[in-house]
Every structure is written in C-alpha cells, then in structure tokens.
Amino acid sequence: MIRFENVSYNYPDGTPALRNINMGIRKGEYIGIIGKNGSGKSTMSLHLNGLLRPQKGKVMVRGMDTGDFSKLQGIRKIVGIVFQNPETQFVGRTVEEDLAFGPENLCLPPMEIRRRVNRALAETGLEKYRYHSPKSLSGGQGQCVALAGVLAMEPECLVFDEVTSMLDPDSGKTVLERVKRLHEKGKTIVYITHNLEELHAADRIIVMDRGRIVLEGKPENVLSDPSLRALGLTPPSLIELAEHLKNHGVAVPWEKTSCPSSFAEEICRLFLKM
C-alpha cells in the first residue's frame, strides 16, 4: 500500500535524516517503528502522506507519488497522522468543530461532514465533550480528539507519531488499546515510538538508527535482539527477563511475555511441572 523507494532526505542544515530507505507497508499491517531521538523515525512519518517529499527516491501511496502536488489531497485522504503534542493539533474551538476541520478540507457536503463527525465522536467515546473546548480536556482525552479528527477523514492508514510520549502511563495504555482495536477493524497502523514496551502487538517492527533501517522483523525476533542496547534502546523488561531465564534453561514462550500476569502464570506452571 505504501512503498519507499531509495528515499533520502537531508535536514536544511545538511545532516542526513533518511539515507536510502527501502520499505513497504501492506494493507492491514500493524507496523512499529522505533529508534532513539534523531534516528529519523519522525522524518519518515512525515514522508508517509507527503508532508515532506523525498529529495532522492520516491514514496508511493496506493500508486500515487507524494511528489505529485495534484495527488496530495488524495494521499492525505488515505494516510492520516496523529502527532505527539495534542495542544498544537487543534484548530477548532470546540471538539465538534475540530473534528469537522478535515472533512471540510475535503470539500464534503455539510450533511456528510456531520455524519462523519458524529461517527468519529462515537468511535472514540467523546460524545459528551462535543461542545467542550479541546484545550479544556486532559492529555489523554486531547489525544483522543486528535485521533478522532483524523478518523473523521476516514483514512485507511493511521500513523501515530510518539502519541504517548506526553501522556501519563494510564492514558498511554488507553491510547494503545484504541490503536489495537483500530487495527482489528482492518486499519493499517504505523506506530512510531521509542518505547519498545508498546510494540508487543505489532506485526512487524522496523528499527531505525541514524537515518537507516538497521533491523526489521517480527516482534519476537526484534525485541529480543541483542543489538538493541547498542542502538540506545531498552528492550521490554519481561522480554529481557525471558532471555535471562532462557540462558538458565527455562523457556517462556513469546505469547506469555506480553503482560506480567500471563508471564507469572507461565512461570508457576513451569514450577509445578518441576
């Protein structure tokens, strides 16, 4: 659905942000992109719907080149991005108006805009805040409004660019649950983060470092890869624990490492067997 072909991009000061990236995202996939600050992951996300255009190579979204200005509106209808800071994403004075902003840009008729706004409100459980100012909401709810604003454009692919980094852990978890549910409903998800704990449910993880893809694969392989620490990333603690146990001859299967309770159950089961 989305293809990067030999994409390179330099910051205005000349430092390379992306170096010769090749990758593809299939429809319905849940992709995690990780890397420490400055690894190029956010630059990559801005390339996904043509907010940045590659200086070399090209990015194709459903066969449309993001370098083609006449296709941009069509591309943004397909790929929506939720950004890190909820406060600077709001355009409207009320939640309702903010959600209408995207559909209004698509020049939809008023009836259709209302329908989409109502649907996005229902999907995110924000109906009771319809007439509230988005700025009066908490960080987690704010991020929900931002998500609803993108959902109102009914994109096939949703990009989340470090959406939890300004939230408290609880709201972060709620947002992550919501992402999972959207994936189950068939949306293509690109989830960008520097917190590896959040990527357990992904189909595929791409690790970036200094503008390059250095590691790519299924979470069970990537998250337990010994080179992660050298890249400045901390593997999830449960997976690290499982690795240590494996070195001592105790194998905890991958599925059980997603949360502490399933991990504990597995350990107890193994103990009882011994």
Add this chain to the structure above:
Amino acid sequence: MQEPVFSYVPGTSFLHTLDPRTKLAAVMLLGILVFRTESFFGIGVIFALFIALASFTGLPTGIFFRAVRPMLLFIIFIFLAQLFFTEGKVLASFWILQPSIEGLQNGLRLSARFILLLLFAALMTASTDPSAITCGIERILRPLPLRWLGVNSYELATMMNISIAFLPLLFERVERTKAAQASRGMYFGRNPFHSVPALVIPLIRGIVRDAEELALAMESRGYQGTRRTSMHELLMQKRDWASLFALVFFAALLLRF
C-alpha cells in the same frame, strides 16, 4: 476563570435561530441608524428595541454589562470632553471649566450611541456561535475580489478561527515562560523592562515552534488554503428576510421622525 467579553451563550431563542448573516447585517444597519438618529426620542426608541430583543432572547443581563464595562472609561472621557468643550449656553462654572447645555446634550447623545453599539454587538455575539459568525463573514466576503490582496475568504475565515482558538494557548505559554524564568532567579517585580527580553525571546521561539507544528497538523488533515466546505449550513430563511425587512422598515420610520 473570568468569563470573556462577548462570549456565546447557547440557546434556542428566535435570535439564536437566525442566520448569522442576517444578524451581521442587522448590527451594521443598527449601527448606522444609531449614529443617524439625532433626537433623544429616537435613541430612546432604539434602546427600547434593544431591551425588547434582549428580554426576548432570555440571555443573562450580566453579559451586556460585561460588554460595556471595558469601554466605560472611553465613554466617560467622550462624555466629559463633549460636556466641557462644546460652545454654547453656560450651565455652570467650575474653575476654568464651563459645561454647556449643548455639551451635555452632545455628550449624552454620543455616549448613548456607543453604549447602544456595544449592546447590539453583544446581543449578536451572545446569540451566535462564533464559528457561525466566521462562517457568515466568509460567505459575505466570498463575492469580493479579495485575491487582489493575495488572500481568499476561506483563508480569512480560517485565520479568524485559529487566532481565536489559539489565544488561550498563548496566555498559557506566557505563564509557563514566566515560571521557567522565575525558577532560574528572574525577578519580575523590580524593573518590568529589564525582564522583557528574557520573556519575549523564549516566548517567540515557543510560539513559532507551536505554529509550525500546527501548520503540519493542518496540512496533514488536508488543509490547502483553497476552497473548503463547512459543517454549518447557512440558509437564509423566510424569518431572516422578514426580520431584515422589519428592521429596514423600523429604520426608515425612525429616520422620518
């Protein structure tokens, strides 16, 4: 938090249901009328019209006081200037000041006009959703050849919306910058001019960064600065035309006498 001046009070009264364009036109018309009416009787009639409309909408009276209050000093100044510096029959004599009867009349008339203008404006903003007002302004401006000025009506409407939406964020940022500077030993009390650069420079940097993020988010949601539709459907209905017609009739009648 203190309630802002000219805020919207949701409701379902007749005035609430009118098209924003009708109300904009009505306020303009009333503005002209107020400044064209010379007699105190005429001003009284307009004032009666305001009271009738205001009580009709059932809006809290507080909002009207709030609308006039910030301008009160200005109005008093105008009144006093008119009172003391108009030539005419001297009413009394204090020191070098000699208020005249003509001055008193002029002063009263002028201050009543300003107050009426503010009251009608408050009546409109209180009974109209701000986004509907911007939408109405956009629709009024649309036929004008604004592209000669390098903008279009859609851009103007978005600009109005965003500047209103971003004001609170701006104040919040000022507070945050102040706190950050104070925690590093900056003392704001002694010499306010001293602290201006230390406050303004990080503030502008922050605002520019916010604006950049906002621009990205807007572009990502398909904003192009060109034609866009609106969730608010504007339809001039019978009652809109009827109200405007009634108002024109009222104005003509009043100017006759």
